[in-house]
Amino acid sequence: MRYGVVVFPGSNGDHDALMSVERGLGLEVVPIWHKDTSVGDVDALLVPGGFSYGDYLRAGAIARFSPIMGAVSEFAEQGRPVLGICNGFQILTEAGLLPGALLRNANLAFSCKWVHTRVETDRTPFTRGIDPGTVLRLPIAHGEGRFFAEPVQLDALEANEQIVFRYTDEWGMESEGSNPNGSSRHIAGICNLRGNVVGLMPHPERAYDALIGGDEGLRVLGAVVGHFMPMAAV
Amino acid sequence: MTITDTALREVALTRDEYAQIVLLLDREPTPVELGMFGAMWSEHCGYKNSRPLLTLFPSEGARVLQGPGENAGAVDIGDGLAVVFKIESHNHPSAIEPYEGAATGVGGIVRDIFTMGARPVALLNSLRFGPLSQARNRYLFRGVVGGIGGYGNSLGIPTVAGDIFFDDSYSGNPLVNAMCVGIVPHESIMRARASGVGNLVVLVGADTGRDGIHGATFASVENPEESHRGVVQVGNPFLEKLLLEACLEALHVDGVVAMQDLGAAGLTSSIVECASKGGLGIELDVARVSRRETGMTPYEVMLSESQERMLIIVREDGLPTLREIFDRWDLHSDVIGVVTGDGHVRVMDGSDVAADVPAVFFTDECPTYVRDGVESPAVIAARQQNLNAMVDVAPAEVVPTLLRLLGSHNICSREPVVRTYDHTILSNTVVPPLEGDAAVIRIKDTSKGLSVKTDCNPRFVYLDPFLGGQHAVAEAARNVSCTGATPLALTNCLNFGSPEKPDGYYQLKQAVAGMAKAAEALGTPIVSGNVSLYNESNDGPILPTPTVGVVGLLDDVQRHAGMAPSVGDVLYVLGEQRATLGGSEYLALIHGLVAGSPPGIDLTKEALVQSFVRDSIRSGLVHAAHDTSEGGLLVALAEMLIAARAGLDVDLSRIAALNDGRLDRGLFGEAASRVLVSCRPEQARKLEQAADEAGVMAIRLGTVSGTTLAMTGIGSVDLSALTDAWRSGLVNIEG
Amino acid sequence: MTDEQSTRNEARRRTYLAEVLVSLKPVVNDPQGLAIRDGLRSLGYDEVEAVRAGKYIRVTVDAESPEDARGRVTRMCDQLLSNPVTETYEIQLTPLADH
């Protein structure tokens, strides 16, 4: 299988995304330029982190209108796997491919540290094969990661099994102090109704090697391989 | 001569200097020329006071590929790669507008690195503020930290190390020094030397506005708040990111012969540097410069310090490819001029000549001043103060004193600052900030790693500039050695008060001499640097602060050390066992004194201890190391235990005995050449033997275990109390 | 369009300043507003009851009439300048110089 990484002006997580897929997973991966109008021949899309268009106005607000976004939406509508990380998550919410919004962290400060996130569902291509309840240690690095949706919508997200990751402590508990940005209901990542589009604030693509602090991000990035397995088997 | 004093003050030139300009030109300068001379002959660009002193620095070495004189230094790290690095100040702009001042400081140093063709891989920052008890200092602190993070995070370059220090003298005159480290294959190193008559001069990046006009001169006068107040520069990290990517591509275009960023003194400085380094001339037309504002004069265009701009010199046949790259990144590329053979910098405004001056007049003819320095009697008196007369700390006071030191702003955890800096981006960070004495990053596609740190204890420099200069170099290098890396080379930023005052000049001269001596002794050439003088406010000059940045190399990045021992490890203190209270944090915090002679430093011993620590880390004997700096042995020990989340039973009587029986000196006194290390218990004998063979004194402190620090005959304290004290220092800096 | 018509249209064209005020919806937490409120109170402004922080965007547009200008800026707000999930907006229009 082959990953595509969408590169916007101001993206800065593209390097890590490419490296983690290529070196961490040993999979093929290609960058996709924001001015292109086709995603080309790829099986999964990764929208990386960074400060697309400087994050001016609102994170992701300007990037969602890039020429490539039409193709990204189409890819998503076909039910194919799309993963938005950090700024990529913000872009996907701005584009309406994911519900809710990401607001300034509750403490108003950028925050870079390793956190724990609990996998809530294995129904998405990026959590396939990971037992719900599994705790992954991943870094965060953002200033606008407070997930917001109105209470009714949050209830719907829960009911529809759209919450994919929650911030917890290392034992998987949503304890006081384990929510790094004030997100509603500790939400770290969600998916669309269909489950093929996933967004999360933590950075699996920066956790692909024990030497740099951890490799548990590979489980998220690699889960999608299993997604294609049945096809490969046919 | 018709020139008025006001006109001269505007460009910060003296009447003598003006006379010299007239003599050189054999006529009066035009207004644009005068502005250009003012900028180029400022301390900031021309190094009028520091140039003669800087020749003292050793700048050569087997690995040095590029020493001072280019945008940054370059050092060979094997595998065909070079590390490119430099530190630079943005003190004056940060005093006016802390967020933007610090942000544009980061932007400027990053441009210096990619101008050399290197991809930036790490940022560091060295900060100095007045006490946070004052609202203005809190405002500056928050703004500066915000700006550093804001710009660096957005660019996607990890901020991995630095240092922060507080002292009254920085109230109203904070120091913001930013360092950037990049990596480049040898053959891609780019220089800022114009070549090829007829080649085109292309300006790329941001539009030019009236930002920061007179920034260079403004950095060279006292009390900037009251004198020149140019328009505050606002940085655009988004644009810089595009510029960075586009320039690193442009580098490979056949026909690109030079790159030069636009920093202080904007277009003026870039054009002059490129022309004079290449021994050629440049003719440019200001009318071709894209503007952000209407009605700008040639003077304003030539002196604008608008950020995120770059000058590229390219052969005509390379232009289309170059343009294609910048178009793809949505950046404009304006051909503004051409390289000429007459050695003149000629500024046209359409068909009018606004300036026409041989480039070397701006550079080689810049006057230099060698002054007489005299040490301040007050400093001599402070240094000579007899500290032996002081009452020793009572055993019962040791724990409360330790807790106070751990919570003091100069010692406490930098976590609240470091959290706001992205240190994980680029997926190279092996030892992140707070987890080691210096940061370690890996170099992808090799087995190697780099270790980086900035340091300077300004109190030592104040009390004894020659000794303090040596300490700055030794401490920075020691921190790097504590990760297992071999210090390769240095960069430095000389932050001082006015050199026109005899005691200020004395400090500068002596500190430079001390740094040179230590750099020589430790085999670490100084390959780049920056000078920031006139750091004075109404309350007087800052403490002299020659910040040193060190880059070290790990051949095998897997074999590195952090500062956290494991439970069960045996702790040792290595090297110098006699400490000094002079200039210590203990003396300042507990006794309110900045006095005494700073610790002596035996550079041979320093080199020995550092190499022993490195070797022991490489051989796997030592797996955690931490040098003892502000707060002395006990603070360093506590910091290691906090990192280990474990306690220790220790008998410190031998330490006290080695310090004439004084507890204060033994536990809180400071020393060079002293490092705490930990090793597995089964290797303890081996480490002791190795130390013995190397001639390094090693005192066994005990085994890491439990949750209290228990000191025989002194008392004990819970790890949680130590941790809380250390963690709380910079939390909740409000108002 | 004839030349005459185009001249007439041109004559009516003007530049307008649209001041766009973007606010967070009441249901959205506003830590920044709270921080400003606390900051003001700690400076002694006890009379401050509440603070909400939003964005102020000045857009200078070329349009045929005030209605045209408002229509255009409204579309800009819906499309880009505000996020309907979390924000509301208000537009204040002022005609500037004639063309």
Place this chain on the structure above:
Amino acid sequence: MTDEQSTRNEARRRTYLAEVLVSLKPVVNDPQGLAIRDGLRSLGYDEVEAVRAGKYIRVTVDAESPEDARGRVTRMCDQLLSNPVTETYEIQLTPLADH
């Protein structure tokens, strides 16, 4: 102050909404405004001539009179809400409910 006086004063007290519009000074570089302008133009809004980005802060204060309210908010602006080095501000005042 007698009780009666204090009651009279109380009676005059009101809550005011001060809408503070903070702008960057015209000569200060505004990367955010430039990015929004370019964003709008790339969406086809060629009629956009310029965009400047600023802050919109809604402060609800308790004051004795409109003048009193304006005076207080002006001081807040000078002290905290705006940065005199780079910004200017404007205050729009609306009386809210009586006390």
